Amino acid sequence: MEKRIINKETSMMVAIVGLGYVGLANLMLYSSKYNVIGLDSNKEKVDCLNNHYFLEMDEKVAKCLEKNSSMWIATTKYMEVYRKCQYVIICLPTNYDEKTKRLSTEIIDTEVRRINNINREAVIVIKSTVPIGYCKRINNKYENSIISCPEFLREGRIYKDIFYPSRIVVGGQKDVIYKWLKMVYSCIKNKKQISTFIAEYDEVEATKLFSNVYLAMRVAYFNELDMYAESNDLNTRKIIQGVCADSRIGDYYNNPSFGYGGYCLPKDTKQLDAEFGAISHNLIGAINLSNEQRIKYIANIILELSAEVIGIYRLVMKSDSDNFRESAVLKLLKELSNKKEVILYEPLLKEKEYNGIKVISSFDEFSSKSDVIIANRLSKELDEVIEKVYSRDLFEYN
Ligand SMILES: NC(=O)c1ccc[n+]([C@@H]2O[C@H](COP(=O)([O-])OP(=O)(O)OC[C@H]3O[C@@H](n4cnc5c(N)ncnc54)[C@H](O)[C@@H]3O)[C@@H](O)[C@H]2O)c1
Incomplete structure (x- = not known):
């Protein structure tokens, strides 16, 4: 089912890449205020979301996505997504690789490369849990601004944890961070109480x-x-x-x-x-x-x-x-x-x-x-x- 994103108050376009546990939480958060395109390689999942089939999802998350449904759409087509958006929020898996004995960042590497080829103005926000040193490395390699901001969600508490986060720990270039934080604060519900820690990329990744x-x-x-x-x-x-x-x-x-x-x-x-x-x-x-x-x-x-x-x-x-x-x-x-x-x-x-x-x-x-x-x-x-x-x-x- 094709939907049109109709919010006229903001021209801001946010892309969420990887619509799993963390991605859907972020889709829910940003679509409360901004136009969001969710990108996932799993076509079945994308079709289910676009048809509002949220059956296996946390009830509160499903209700919230339904309520904000005029603000988001899901797709498998990365080209159109990366071309349009100002922010790309990366929520991709980082599975443990038994051979290298490290978290694998292969899937994220591919997406960051694609974004860099298509839209160098887009700010890339890494929500996935990555090895220490990862964001510094991609920041040195690509032109896009990189923000490191790991997710701290608990199972079964997604709604509460995304709208009332315990803290925000973030790394990157200060002016880029402040602009992005403004957008995040406009979505979360505990902005007055929240502690925000700005640190170096490696410190942020270590904190997670x-x-x-x-x-x-x-x-x-x-x-x-x-x-x-x-x-x-x-x-x-x-x-x-x-x-x-x-x-x-x-x-x-x-x-x-x-x-x-x-x-x-x-x-x-x-x-x-x-x-x-x-x-x-x-x-x-x-x-x-x-x-x-x-x-x-x-x-x-x-x-x-x-x-x-x-x-x-x-x-x-x-x-x-x-x-x-x-x-x-x-x-x-x-x-x-x-x-x-x-x-x-x-x-x-x-x-x-x-x-x-x-x-x-x-x-x-x-x-x-x-x-x-x-x-x-x-x-x-x-x-x-x-x-x-x-x-x-x-x-x-x-
Ligand atoms: N689950 C949690 O509670 C939690 C909390 C904090 C941080 N994290 C971290 O966040 C990251 C994501 O975790 P998750 O639990 O949401 O994972 P998940 O497995 O639930 O979701 C990942 C999604 O990415 C999609 N995907 C895979 N490859 C893709 C590609 N190339 N392009 C587009 N989509 C693709 C999958 O289809 C899936 O929908 C991980 O690094 C994890 O460690 C998870």
């Missing part, structure tokens, strides 16, 4: 990686605390409450789980480990190892329970998540299904089988067939069968 790695470390820490307590028959909840009453530690982000997962924490932790190179370090490299051990530990505990059929309740990592990519539960599923009969309850799945595991769509059938129910996060639905449930969710928040 060190932030994510701190979060991974905190999850691993509370999970190790839980393994110690459970193995010694101690009450994890009481220990965490006592530890976290210290305001330096804080009573938040401390709920044990089966491990961290998702797209970012595992890969960003590996990237930061690689960034250290020859610099002496032990902690960063140990975090992913600790997380892998956690999953094996949980699998062993479950396998020791006298259960013939193990029911996995949800693949999502958080109760309000809309996806389960690289979730720790997937790894757990792999460990368990090699050794026992496993069944799965995940309403996000429409298929009857997932990786050879039977998916049961009725919760009642799932719970009656399971001898034990494994839940990374508890929910009200489990209350009636709680005696069957194994979980390390002690505080019932994410």
Whole structure:
């Protein structure tokens, strides 16, 4: 369906490249005030968006995109997009490359080269998480102005995090940054409270990686605390409450789980480990190892329970998540299904089988067939069968 962008108040045209998690959040943000063209190589995704088919999306995001639908359009045709726009916001994937042991920037490299060939006036804003040194390198190589401004979104909180960001960390040429920030401030809803940090490109990129790695470390820490307590028959909840009453530690982000997962924490932790190179370090490299051990530990505990059929309740990592990519539960599923009969309850799945595991769509059938129910996060639905449930969710928040 072709739509026309009709906002007459502004001639500003923003392009968002990569309409995944981060790209759609940015599409939502900028289209609240400006004309936006979203670019993605996935034609099916582009068609769905243009037809307002937002079914698998966070409800608030879908509603907001619908509301601003006269302000944006999606396409696969980069030429027309790059020719027209003043700003290109890069939200492309940077997957971890097992061979180079680094985040791959190949996809971004191609797009930046294209933009440079088509429109050297366009300001390129890098939202993707990149290796330290990346923006400095492309800034030296190409004529386009480059802004580095990593995204700090949490799963299941996209709407809040994009309109009320915790902070803006940004690098680039000062006059270009100030002009761009003006536009961002006109879209966000907490402009009066927000802290903006302007730094060198490398410092901005390091801030993103060190932030994510701190979060991974905190999850691993509370999970190790839980393994110690459970193995010694101690009450994890009481220990965490006592530890976290210290305001330096804080009573938040401390709920044990089966491990961290998702797209970012595992890969960003590996990237930061690689960034250290020859610099002496032990902690960063140990975090992913600790997380892998956690999953094996949980699998062993479950396998020791006298259960013939193990029911996995949800693949999502958080109760309000809309996806389960690289979730720790997937790894757990792999460990368990090699050794026992496993069944799965995940309403996000429409298929009857997932990786050879039977998916049961009725919760009642799932719970009656399971001898034990494994839940990374508890929910009200489990209350009636709680005696069957194994979980390390002690505080019932994410
Ligand atoms: N997911 C998060 O919560 C989060 C948070 C902060 C930062 N980041 C970072 O932001 C970046 C994007 O992450 P994401 O989660 O949005 O990724 P994603 O996989 O959800 O989305 C990437 C999108 O880019 C599209 N794409 C791939 N190659 C393309 C190309 N050549 N041209 C146009 N489109 C292309 C894909 O079809 C997909 O829609 C990554 O660097 C990630 O580390 C992610």
